[in-house]
Amino acid sequence: MLLKVCVVAVVLGLTLARPDPSFYKQHHGRQGHYRPQPYSFSYGVQDGYSGQNFGRKESSDGKTVLGAYSVDLPDGRKQTVNYRADPYSGFQADVSYTGHSHGHVSHHY
Structure with missing residues (x-):
């Protein structure tokens, strides 16, 4: 009998704790999906x-990044990657290098 009471209490608790689906539709469009928001960083x-030198910048209007x-x-060159991503074209990257290589770089593992 105690087991039945516990099971009913758990089921009732889970049912009451489940969020109302209309809340998601009001605030996020389709249920469970967030609308992309503009951002920049x-x-x-x-x-x-250490010699570390790197950076990144990214922005979005909510549709295109x-x-x-x-x-x-390590060979003395600088690698730069410019990219664009959107739902229609996917991810597109343009990779470029500046500077000159200092020759062979040995790796020690």
């Missing part, structure tokens, strides 16, 4: 001690 790191990031490579 950027950061950069330049650490003279535009961004770029760059990093200093």
Whole structure:
């Protein structure tokens, strides 16, 4: 009997705790899906001690994401990636390099 009471209490608790689906439709469009919001951010790191130098910036109007990031490579070049992403064209990236390679870079693992 105690088991039946516990099961009923758990089922009742889960039923009452379930959010009303109309709440999601009011605030997020389709149930369970959020509407994309415009945003913008950027950061950069330049650490003279370790030699790390990289950065990123990205923004969106809520439909299309535009961004770029760059990093200093171990061979002396700088790699820059400019990208665009949207629901129609997907993710498109343009990768470029500036500077000159210092030759072979050995890796120690």
